[in-house]
Amino acid sequence: MNAGTAPDRGARDNNTHPLLQIENLRVHYSAGRQKLNAVRNLSLSIDAGQTVAIVGESGSGKSSAAMALVNGLAGNGEWDADRIVFKGKDISRQELMRLRGRAITYMMQDPSGALNPVLTVGDQIKRVLKYHTSLSKAEREIRALELMERVEIPDAASRLQAYPHEFSGGMQQRIVLAMALAPDPVLLIADEPTTGLDVTVEAQIFTLLARLKRELNMSIVLVAHDLGVVATSADEAVVLYAGKVVELGSVDALFRRPRHPYTIGLLQCAHDLHRDNILNPIPGRIPGLEERPTGCVFHPRCAWKTEECESIDPELAPLDGQRVACIHHQDVSAATPNS
């Protein structure tokens, strides 16, 4: 990679600290006078070179959490965290914000809408290079071409002058990826990067992401609702339900031994899908922001629910390297065989 483009590269191989740690991230949206919590106390720790997945159904607050990290929330959104640690150093929210577009970049959930329709893709890539690297104009030209080739756009040289609408959805997402890689980031946040793309294209994008991650030795926060994707791409996963982390741990452990009734439900769902069975989703749906229940947020849909669950909001408690927020996790574990 080009040495002139890596201002924050120094500690990449330093394994003593996680790359980025967030403690108790909270996101809320204001609606009229109300403040609605979209994410409550989410903690993340991302090691260098690792992929951490944020998993959950639609509406669970995944994008809200991911967007908060790059200060990209909608106008009515606000966020806050108890502590932010980047490469072992406590930093403020402002300092985190200064990393965006440089050390931390983002891939949008919506590939067809993420590119500016009135500029050529080459100009859009070069613009990122212009503001976030010290490359000269001629060097930017070369680097933009390199990036297009890196994300495997066929006929890259002439395609630099094409406009976004002249590309398919999968190709557009590759260009978004090229833009996100342009400043040579140490952390890439990929928010459901294959939404709206068909299965083969989806597989290609994930293969590409995995390869690039290895080659560039970056970390990835992968937002996903599909556990199959998580199983193949991520090292750690955080399971989010209605803005709350209900379980987290290594992907191996989570898949081998899910502890939370919600995670168990999600996995079952994924298995059934895999075997082409009748879809067996968890009954009920995720509550909207203004209708979040008291006690355990999952209780209206939980098969293990007792009276306690309606009043006590369980803490995220450590359990053999995993962490789980369920009052009855012992009973649940006892009744659920290892898979």
Added chain:
Amino acid sequence: MVDRTSALNKIMSLLKYIGRRIVSAIPTLILITFLSFGLLYITPGGPVEALAGIFGTQEQKERIRQELGLNDPLHVQYLRWVGGVLSGDFGEMIVMAPGTPIAEMLRKPLLATFWLTIAGALIALTLGLAIGALSAIKPNSWLDSLSRVISIATYSVPDFWLAIILLFVFGVIFRYRWAISGQIDFSRNIVFSLQSLILPAIALGLAKAGIVARITRGELFDVQNKSFIQFERIMGLPRWVVIKDMLHNGILPIVTVLGYTIGLIFRGTFLVEVVFGVPGIGLFLVRAAKTQEYALLQTLVLCIGSVFILINLLTDILYGVLDPRVRS
């Protein structure tokens, strides 16, 4: 080097697009020539009676028909007329100022209407864009509410009504000397022309500023939440770059209504001219219709139609310059 080829590509595709737009305007133009030419045959009496008088003898009428070539087959007459138009010969006046070429007759009123349309459009656009942008920046603020009320109020009243009110307020109450306008002829007297222009232009512009403001507000507000704007922001691009992109994309839908709005203003000038007594197309149209000045009517219909085609063509071209998606 790549920059230059990409600029060249852009210009080439733009030229092709403009060519296509011009070609596709031709059928409409031909249709309009049919309509204006046909006027001759649907106006009662027609040129023969206008020339010979209602009491003209049969022989007199026949001689006139012969002279005007009205006995030739229709397509010959049409082609002769088109040929004349193409070489700048629109025929002659018969009743109002016998013998005067139409082209000479229409030069001044056309210019007056042109300036009136431009001035009205400028007022509508600057006012509309400014109010719309201000309310998009602070949605639901008092300014936004005020602009909504003003917008709805102005676009629900017709321009000639506004013209009458302005005439009453400035002419009757304040006794403003220029309330009744005169010639708008910038080659003669600039100050006088500007003074004659001001009230009618305000009436025209104000009536359309409201709709421009509402559309501007909506578009600029929507574009803030577009994914690509959000992406640019979280990629840490400078604020002014993001704002520039918001304006560029937000203006596109406004351009589509631009042609339509200017067309409405152009049409609005006819009545507003009559109210203020501006000797423009509007006054001429009324007189031409009254006196059955057929060649004048034909030319006016042709001119008005062509102006609409031209306005549409120009906005299409502007759109093509701004949006690569319509070029390809």
